[in-house]
Amino acid sequence: MPETEIDTLAIVGLGLIGSSIARGARQYGLARTIVAIDRDPGVLARVRALGLADTATDDVAAGVAGADLVILCVPVGAVGAVAEAMGAALKSGAIVSDVGSVKASVVAAVAPHLPDGVAFVPAHPVAGTEYSGPDAGFSTLFSGRWCILTPPDGTDAAASARVQAFWEGLGAIVETMTPEHHDLVLAITSHVPHLIAFNIVGTAADLEAVTQSEVIKFSAGGFRDFTRIAASDPTMWRDVFLTNKDAVLEMLGRFNEDLAALARAIRWGDGDALHELFSRTRTIRKGIVAMGQETAEADFGRARPGPVPDKASPSV
Amino acid sequence: MPETEIDTLAIVGLGLIGSSIARGARQYGLARTIVAIDRDPGVLARVRALGLADTATDDVAAGVAGADLVILCVPVGAVGAVAEAMGAALKSGAIVSDVGSVKASVVAAVAPHLPDGVAFVPAHPVAGTEYSGPDAGFSTLFSGRWCILTPPDGTDAAASARVQAFWEGLGAIVETMTPEHHDLVLAITSHVPHLIAFNIVGTAADLEAVTQSEVIKFSAGGFRDFTRIAASDPTMWRDVFLTNKDAVLEMLGRFNEDLAALARAIRWGDGDALHELFSRTRTIRKGIVAMGQETAEADFGRARPGPVPDKASPSV
Numbered sequence: 001m002p003e004t005e006i007d008t009l010a011i012v013g014l015g016l017i018g019s020s021i022a023r024g025a026r027q028y029g030l031a032r033t034i035v036a037i038d039r040d041p042g043v044l045a046r047v048r049a050l051g052l053a054d055t056a057t058d059d060v061a062a063g064v065a066g067a068d069l070v071i072l073c074v075p076v077g078a079v080g081a082v083a084e085a086m087g088a089a090l091k092s093g094a095i096v097s098d099v100g101s102v103k104a105s106v107v108a109a110v111a112p113h114l115p116d117g118v119a120f121v122p123a124h125p126v127a128g129t130e131y132s133g134p135d136a137g138f139s140t141l142f143s144g145r146w147c148i149l150t151p152p153d154g155t156d157a158a159a160s161a162r163v164q165a166f167w168e169g170l171g172a173i174v175e176t177m178t179p180e181h182h183d184l185v186l187a188i189t190s191h192v193p194h195l196i197a198f199n200i201v202g203t204a205a206d207l208e209a210v211t212q213s214e215v216i217k218f219s220a221g222g223f224r225d226f227t228r229i230a231a232s233d234p235t236m237w238r239d240v241f242l243t244n245k246d247a248v249l250e251m252l253g254r255f256n257e258d259l260a261a262l263a264r265a266i267r268w269g270d271g272d273a274l275h276e277l278f279s280r281t282r283t284i285r286k287g288i289v290a291m292g293q294e295t296a297e298a299d300f301g302r303a304r305p306g307p308v309p310d311k312a313s314p315s316v
Numbered sequence: 317m318p319e320t321e322i323d324t325l326a327i328v329g330l331g332l333i334g335s336s337i338a339r340g341a342r343q344y345g346l347a348r349t350i351v352a353i354d355r356d357p358g359v360l361a362r363v364r365a366l367g368l369a370d371t372a373t374d375d376v377a378a379g380v381a382g383a384d385l386v387i388l389c390v391p392v393g394a395v396g397a398v399a400e401a402m403g404a405a406l407k408s409g410a411i412v413s414d415v416g417s418v419k420a421s422v423v424a425a426v427a428p429h430l431p432d433g434v435a436f437v438p439a440h441p442v443a444g445t446e447y448s449g450p451d452a453g454f455s456t457l458f459s460g461r462w463c464i465l466t467p468p469d470g471t472d473a474a475a476s477a478r479v480q481a482f483w484e485g486l487g488a489i490v491e492t493m494t495p496e497h498h499d500l501v502l503a504i505t506s507h508v509p510h511l512i513a514f515n516i517v518g519t520a521a522d523l524e525a526v527t528q529s530e531v532i533k534f535s536a537g538g539f540r541d542f543t544r545i546a547a548s549d550p551t552m553w554r555d556v557f558l559t560n561k562d563a564v565l566e567m568l569g570r571f572n573e574d575l576a577a578l579a580r581a582i583r584w585g586d587g588d589a590l591h592e593l594f595s596r597t598r599t600i601r602k603g604i605v606a607m608g609q610e611t612a613e614a615d616f617g618r619a620r621p622g623p624v625p626d627k628a629s630p631s632v
Contacts, residue, residue, distance in 0.1 A: 127536055200512065218506070255515065278514055278553050282550070294543070
């Protein structure tokens, strides 16, 4: 088998990310045998119906016993309990990884439960959609996206290289950094954006002067963009904010300072300050498009409604 | 000609919206003659090259002289000056409309300059993309989108019906409300979303601990969604905030109160409060999709990067 192939891959948690890894690993020949582990019988039934794995079980210890690579794809608040349940069952030489959106707390929660002879290479593929569950995954989810590895000091270099090769096999571009720096970077590129999206959707829902029906009808003015990430998995995101509290509050503090300055510019009619910021922010999107992380198509390339009504019967 | 057809349509300002109206009016047979008016010679050159109008001029008074319907498609801060320049040239029985994202200030700025015998029917099509200029427009921009009319008390009902029929001809769904209510509704569905998008992109650009390159690379975690509306036209948006100050600051105050409560829940580890909000916000997106104002496709149906690298040459 090629050097990148894993003999037995165990995936714990077959949601959007876990099921996408299973599909990609199969499609790109990255693992000989795939074991799917999930405690939810409904998920296991879908995994079997979709043929996502060779074996599907709710017994994490039994499931990981023969695995060469175990990837934890559960909410970050649950990784510690899973690591505890499976630690003793891992074979010597196994590599454990994860896909959590927070890294320092995952290292702290998982590492103590892993026996000697097992390497831990934390990972975070920066990819996803607003849908959840095993039916939402697809094999190209990670194609052209970054995957960040945060191996703690002293991690076996061969194990890190193995995990890197696996993610490259899924089409990702791999970068390595410390868990702490990861948590700071993702606080601004992912966690605070989600927080303010959840927040504005909540604010809009709670107004008295504007009805929910009006919010929905006139959402194409900008609001609807925010509803996409505000439709993401609630449990996953609760855990992200609880486990990356310090970095999120730090970045949120910056956001609030800047927003206060912007509100002041509006109140005092400082058009130049507004125009200067609004001109500057165009540049960053161009960089994101140039780096292949965003489409250049107008409006994300959204599908548009059908053509205008039949001209043969004008309404007036 | 059908009742909905306008004899001579004059469009002042051939940006994204104005050029889309020109294209739609031609394509759907809504106007016999189209006059394009713009003070920018570069825009006029593109209008001629694209064949968007029968006549293109930088002289607003001459351009509107024979028009039955005049639509102002300039930034809301400029409508007063345009109305002043063209008022005396309007023919009796002409209808003036606009497309501004703010309505109370537009009514105040335009109405005083219009002679007796000219009706003013302010309008706001809730549609757009992040691109600007005459090349960015397209005839189906308004298809399936709402257009809000805010005729002041005493507006000629036949004039309002004419404008409504015109927008329906472009594929829009028309709703009528007061200028003041419009400004409140749009503050939450459009203006504040733009403000916080501009703001977070600015915050991210100014960090010292996270590089701009990292922000760009890892933007697929959520941040990139915000960069789309933060790439909108700076002059248009400066004017929106300056002319809808009260409603924007009122809605921003609500947003800030809610965000402070959310930050507090994070600081004190109140996972239940977070989960409750994050579950509630999913519902609104479902309503928007159900009403045809948003695609149900994952990730807005964004085009994805190409397939994964060739498996024949593994990198490790």
